[in-house]
Amino acid sequence: MQCKDMLGSLSDYLDGELEAQWCAEIERHVAECGNCRVVVDTLQKTVLLYRTYGHEEIPEDAKDRLYAVLNLKAVR
Amino acid sequence: MYNLALRLMADPHEAEDVLQETFISAFRALPRFEGRSQLGTWLYRIAYNAALMRLRKRRVRTESLDEPGVAEGVDLAPRQFTDWTALPDKLLLRRELRDSLNAALLTLPESLRGVFVLRDIEGLSTAETAAALALTETNVKVRLHRARLALREKLSAYFASGAPSAGSHKELVSHAM
Known part of the structure; x- marks a missing residue:
């Protein structure tokens, strides 16, 4: 396996949706290729960061305004 | 949805307007909701369409502003090989770094951003995201x-590029002591 061969499968690999044989190929390649190891690790970390810190709560005042608008519309 | x-x-006030429009539209259309998709997915779809309508009105041509490499069909070969995975998560709670996550997200074309937000931030499945955005899986x-x-x-x-700065690390350590 070469670097470009694994690039397209990395998300499936990280999401656990790749066949075991392909996973093993990727892991063999990554063990020998420093750049690809960095790409896999930082791609995984990128996803983790957004999953952990990417969520923005709706501000309380915006929530209040939403409820106010919906109540208003509901009675019409 | 928010x-x-x-x-x-990319604007809290407009996001709030989209949210209001979404629920108002949903309330009106609720009698016609056939339950072929989950209610949540249906709401996401209404919100997505409402946002796209507004973006069209604003004539924002995000895709044309994107750097080469992001648009579909273009070579996405990695060019950055810095290993930053050992950065302490505590540092990432800093507003500066969270702002960098938001800024990076805004560089994506809408077609990729919507999918990323639903899958990796909102946690929808591939099937739910496909249903919400009217795409194939x-x-x-x-x-x-x-x-x-x-x-x-x-x-x-x-x-x-060196962010977070050494000063940020020092500040973090001083907070922790």
Whole structure:
């Protein structure tokens, strides 16, 4: 396996949706290729960061305004 | 819903308007909701369409402003090989770094951003995202992968450029003591 061969499968690999044989190929390649190891690790970390810190709560005042608008519309 | 609107509009006030429009539209259409999709997915779809309508009105041509490499069909070969995975998570709670996550996200074209927000921030499945955005599951997967690779490049460039600064580390240590 070469670097470009694994690039397209990395998300499936990280999401656990790749066949075991392909996973093993990727892991063999990554063990020998420093750049690809960095790409896999930082791609995984990128996803983790957004999953952990990417969520923005709706501000309380915006929530209040939403409820106010919906109540208003509901009675019409 | 708010996250999707916020990430697409890049403006809290417009995101709030999208949210209001979404629920008003949903209330009106609820009698016609046939239950063929989950209620949540249906709401996401209304929100997505409402956001796109607003973006069209604003004549925002996000895709044309994107750097080469992000648009679909263009080479996405990695160019950044800095390993920043050992950065302490505590540092990432800093507003500066969270702002960098938001800024990187806004560089994505809407077609990738919507998929990334629903899959990796809102936690929807591939099937739910496909239903919400009227895409095939294969298309969702392709777009998600492109979005992740593009964001990895952006964050790697950010961390390779020396951010967070040494001062940030010092400040963090002093807070912890």
